[in-house]
Amino acid sequence: MKVFLSVDMEGVAGIVDWAQCLATGDDYRLGRDLLIGEVNAAIDGAQAAGATDILVNDAHSFMRNLPPAELSGRAAYLSGRFKPLYMMEGLDSSFQAAVFLGYHAAIETPGILSHTYNPRAFASVRLNGTVTGEAGLNALVAQHFGVPVAVITGDQYVGPEAEPFCPGIRAIEVKESLSRYSALNQHPQTAWELIFDGVRDALAEVSDLAPPAIELPATLEIRFTSPDMAEQATWVRGVTRVDSVSVALTEDDPLRLFREFITLVYLTRSLVDTY
Numbered sequence: 001m002k003v004f005l006s007v008d009m010e011g012v013a014g015i016v017d018w019a020q021c022l023a024t025g026d027d028y029r030l031g032r033d034l035l036i037g038e039v040n041a042a043i044d045g046a047q048a049a050g051a052t053d054i055l056v057n058d059a060h061s062f063m064r065n066l067p068p069a070e071l072s073g074r075a076a077y078l079s080g081r082f083k084p085l086y087m088m089e090g091l092d093s094s095f096q097a098a099v100f101l102g103y104h105a106a107i108e109t110p111g112i113l114s115h116t117y118n119p120r121a122f123a124s125v126r127l128n129g130t131v132t133g134e135a136g137l138n139a140l141v142a143q144h145f146g147v148p149v150a151v152i153t154g155d156q157y158v159g160p161e162a163e164p165f166c167p168g169i170r171a172i173e174v175k176e177s178l179s180r181y182s183a184l185n186q187h188p189q190t191a192w193e194l195i196f197d198g199v200r201d202a203l204a205e206v207s208d209l210a211p212p213a214i215e216l217p218a219t220l221e222i223r224f225t226s227p228d229m230a231e232q233a234t235w236v237r238g239v240t241r242v243d244s245v246s247v248a249l250t251e252d253d254p255l256r257l258f259r260e261f262i263t264l265v266y267l268t269r270s271l272v273d274t275y
């Protein structure tokens with residue numbers, strides 16, 4: 001069994017601030033230590049369910065947040081920035097399951113460090129009319145390759161947000177967000193046990209799980225933080241202006257829709273206000 005681990009960071013138990021999950025932050029070392037603990041719990045759980053091949057795709061910030069030699073299970077490590085499929089780079093149809101670890105809520109949700117790809121560019125993203133965070137967007141890639149998304153870990157919001165796009169996904173709640181900057185965290189060892197057990201149990205039943213089946217053609221509606229970004233987004237073919245800050249795009253190919261979204265992520269970076 002081949003398992004794909006897409007690893008973010010804001011949803012890890014104990015992490016509540018950018019200072020703990022950005023390389024320039026004064027508490028980044030703590031964040032990294034907490035992250036490797038959860039990644040290894042997921043790897044060990046996958047192996048307990050029979051996984052023989054595990055690929056860890058580092059999907060957070062500059063995407064080199066893990067010490068490779070400390071990865072459990074001799075997992076392969078896909079790291080570094082500018083990956084064409086971003087948080088889903090490395091996935092293909094040879095995998096039996098995907099796991100989303102350390103994920104966070106969508107930008108319009110009061111979950112810890114909530115955002116959708118870029119908090120300075122995206123104010124809201126809807127997929128077929130339903131609010132989506134990164135899990136729902138990434139599910140477009142899993143759908144293209146026909147791979148079920150078995151597990152998501154994070155706060156109380158990430159599971160319900162992913163469920164409309166990843167049917168049957170198992171949510172493992174390692175903390176309870178109280179605001180975007182505070183949470184009641186499980187002790188790391190408790191979080192590791194929850195993740196180990198949850199990943200093992202979900203993957204043991206993965207043959208019963210279907211890949212995402214987002215209705216096609218699918219429509220993304222995106223609200224930006226500034227009108228200039230909406231204008232810039234219309235430079236991509238197929239993107240139409242809805243109002244001063246909003247655009248929409250529709251595709252019958254889920255991978256193409258994801259790629260166009262990622263193009264907008266990269267493109268609108270040039271207009272993000274720094275203050």
Ligand SMILES: [Zn+2]
Nearest residue numbers: 008009060061
């Ligand atoms: Zn992140």
